[in-house]
Amino acid sequence: MCGVVGYIGSKEAAPILIDGLQRLEYRGYDSAGIAVLNGSKITSRKEVGRLANLEKMLAADPVKGTRGIGHTRWATHGAPSQINSHPHSSSDGSIAVVHNGIIENYAELRDELSAKGHKFLSETDTEVVPHLIEQSLKDGAKSPVEAIQRTLKRLRGAYALGILFRTEPDAIYCARKGSPLIIGLGEKENFIASDVPAIINRIKKAIYLNDGEMAVVRADSVEICTMEGVAVTPVIKEISFKAEAAECAGFETFMLKEIHEQPRILRAMLEKHVSADGKIDIGSDLKPDYFRKLNRIMIVSCGTAYHAGMYGKLLLENLTGIAVETDLASEFRYRDPKIDPGTLIIPVSQSGETADTLASIRMAKEWGCKILAICNVEGSSVVRESDAVFFTNCGPEIGVASTKAYTAQLMAFALFSLYVAGVRGNLTPEQIKSYLADLQEVPDAVHYVIQKKDEIQAISEKHHDGPSSLYLGRKFNYPTALEGALKNKEISYQHAEGYAAGEMKHGPIALINDALPVICICTKTSDEVYEKMLSNIKEVEARSGRIIAVATEGDTEIAKLAGDIIYVPEVRDEFTPIVNVVGLQLLAYYAARARGTDIDKPRNLAKSVTVE
Numbered sequence: 001m002c003g004v005v006g007y008i009g010s011k012e013a014a015p016i017l018i019d020g021l022q023r024l025e026y027r028g029y030d031s032a033g034i035a036v037l038n039g040s041k042i043t044s045r046k047e048v049g050r051l052a053n054l055e056k057m058l059a060a061d062p063v064k065g066t067r068g069i070g071h072t073r074w075a076t077h078g079a080p081s082q083i084n085s086h087p088h089s090s091s092d093g094s095i096a097v098v099h100n101g102i103i104e105n106y107a108e109l110r111d112e113l114s115a116k117g118h119k120f121l122s123e124t125d126t127e128v129v130p131h132l133i134e135q136s137l138k139d140g141a142k143s144p145v146e147a148i149q150r151t152l153k154r155l156r157g158a159y160a161l162g163i164l165f166r167t168e169p170d171a172i173y174c175a176r177k178g179s180p181l182i183i184g185l186g187e188k189e190n191f192i193a194s195d196v197p198a199i200i201n202r203i204k205k206a207i208y209l210n211d212g213e214m215a216v217v218r219a220d221s222v223e224i225c226t227m228e229g230v231a232v233t234p235v236i237k238e239i240s241f242k243a244e245a246a247e248c249a250g251f252e253t254f255m256l257k258e259i260h261e262q263p264r265i266l267r268a269m270l271e272k273h274v275s276a277d278g279k280i281d282i283g284s285d286l287k288p289d290y291f292r293k294l295n296r297i298m299i300v301s302c303g304t305a306y307h308a309g310m311y312g313k314l315l316l317e318n319l320t321g322i323a324v325e326t327d328l329a330s331e332f333r334y335r336d337p338k339i340d341p342g343t344l345i346i347p348v349s350q351s352g353e354t355a356d357t358l359a360s361i362r363m364a365k366e367w368g369c370k371i372l373a374i375c376n377v378e379g380s381s382v383v384r385e386s387d388a389v390f391f392t393n394c395g396p397e398i399g400v401a402s403t404k405a406y407t408a409q410l411m412a413f414a415l416f417s418l419y420v421a422g423v424r425g426n427l428t429p430e431q432i433k434s435y436l437a438d439l440q441e442v443p444d445a446v447h448y449v450i451q452k453k454d455e456i457q458a459i460s461e462k463h464h465d466g467p468s469s470l471y472l473g474r475k476f477n478y479p480t481a482l483e484g485a486l487k488n489k490e491i492s493y494q495h496a497e498g499y500a501a502g503e504m505k506h507g508p509i510a511l512i513n514d515a516l517p518v519i520c521i522c523t524k525t526s527d528e529v530y531e532k533m534l535s536n537i538k539e540v541e542a543r544s545g546r547i548i549a550v551a552t553e554g555d556t557e558i559a560k561l562a563g564d565i566i567y568v569p570e571v572r573d574e575f576t577p578i579v580n581v582v583g584l585q586l587l588a589y590y591a592a593r594a595r596g597t598d599i600d601k602p603r604n605l606a607k608s609v610t611v612e
């Protein structure tokens with residue numbers, strides 16, 4: 001979604017803003033703009049399309065000044081166009097604003113302001129903000145801070161705002177509610193940004209603004225207060241990852257880099273959470289006794305994180321006997337799920353900023369539930385609003401298509417399920433040790449699959465050109481089928497359906513012909529569903545479907561049925577999804593490459609979906 005960046009210091013602002021916006025490109029955008037303050041003059045430049053277009057414009061017509069704000073826009077209100085791009089200005093051009101989020105009551109505010117003579121140029125919701133600030137000053141607000149506070153009180157919806165005033169050459173202003181915003185602290189220079197990667201090369205410390213707070217950021221100071229004017233003492237956090245973590249490191253894309261990082265991340269998670277004597281520490285403030293008494297869990301999340309939640313449900317039910325439900329956060333928040341305070345809510349989120357997931361947390365808190373998040377981003381809204389957090393610690397995930405965050409979420413569920421099974425006595429310490437020994441094999445198995453990338457690429461190149469593909473899996477690998485299909489459609493734009501294989505006869509079998517690639521996840525272990533998967537594959541074969549199997553190394557049975565096979569090492573049933581999905585990530589990756597799409601920034605998608 002939209003990206004916000006701001007700078008104040010002694011260096012030229014424009015190149016710093018552009019660099020920050022480039023680092024935010026992964027969030028998805030369709031136009032970009034900056035506003036730079038020089039003395040008492042604000043100059044804006046905006047352009048549609050890639051940042052390179054804005055850079056070209058700036059090269060032809062540079063802007064000078066050492067304070068500024070910048071924005072990448074992901075259109076919600078009004079098409080991508082120069083006029084709809086941010087920054088937006090007040091009628092007299094004295095105030096410039098960039099905004100991430102949605103102002104829900106913008107229509108009524110616009111009518112009210114229009115009646116007072118304000119002229120609007122764009123179709124955006126954002127444009128009401130500079131006009132409201134301007135009006136507040138006209139109505140007697142004694143300072144920019146007071147004008148912003150009066151304005152914030154009128155806004156409904158979500159916002160991270162960066163604001164410049166022509167009259168205030170030594171400050172940039174920012175505010176947040178619902179959309180993330182950080183203040184990066186440098187040496188005699190400070191920054192604002194939607195997230196850390198935008199400015200990671202420039203800072204080591206940051207302040208995470210809380211909802212309902214605003215700040216006056218100067219080159220050598222930061223003052224924070226609430227929208228009611230109560231001063232807030234800033235909490236300064238060290239940034240825990242290095243700039244290189246947000247760089248491509250020689251890989252052709254971030255997604256490929258992130259796929260390759262998975263074995264290391266999974267190993268690190270095991271090292272962090274499992275002691276030498278086989279004890280699991282989930283790093284949570286919730287005490288063992290809480291889990292002993294627990295009788296219901298509700299997992300809420302979106303997209304890939306929802307698939308991780310589906311896996312979590314299967315594993316938790318299997319190992320702990322607790323009743324577990326999982327739901328899409330966007331559905332959960334509008335249903336009546338009959339949750340009591342004894343239910344543990346597990347939101348799963350890479351970014352920690354997904355609007356529907358956050359809304360679900362807030363609802364569940366009103367019902368008195370405890371929240372244990374599985375999340376990747378420290379300081380994110382999900383982290384701050386939860387009672388306890390299991391961090392996936394994979395470093396910044398820049399590719400829009402989630403890969404390493406997904407396998408880390410699966411690993412988090414594996415460790416959490418074993419921990420809960422241990423404290424509740426569902427598994428003996430010996431059984432847990434045996435599970436953990438098998439889990440320790442997973443990172444190497446993932447590495448093995450990645451090593452087969454050339455073979456997987458060859459398979460992808462045979463099948464990428466059709467209009468559609470079908471992914472089938474059962475039990476633990478039903479979520480894998482959904483995730484494989486999601487990866488494929490996200491980055492290769494080939495339509496893909498994920499299905500529970502047992503459902504095939506109830507509809508999708510009608511799609512099967514010799515042009516349809518059917519990706520069957522059929523790893524052979526002791527699992528009861530292996531035979532069932534074989535029967536499903538035979539049904540596909542009988543209808544001339546193109547079978548691509550994900551199968552266990554050494555499985556000769558499958559070789560008689562499948563045209564192409566991605567062989568993976570054998571791991572325990574329960575952990576096969578962590579290994580199998582990596583084959584599907586690579587399959588999608590090379591299909592996208594063959595189809596020539598923008599893999600890290602697929603069309604229309606945003607990395608973190610901060611609006612409903």
Ligand code: M6R
Binds near residue numbers: 348350354357608
């Ligand atoms: O940041 P979150 O994990 O909350 O994001 C949830 C989804 O938006 C995300 O997983 C999305 O589906 C990805 N593009 C999947 O690759």
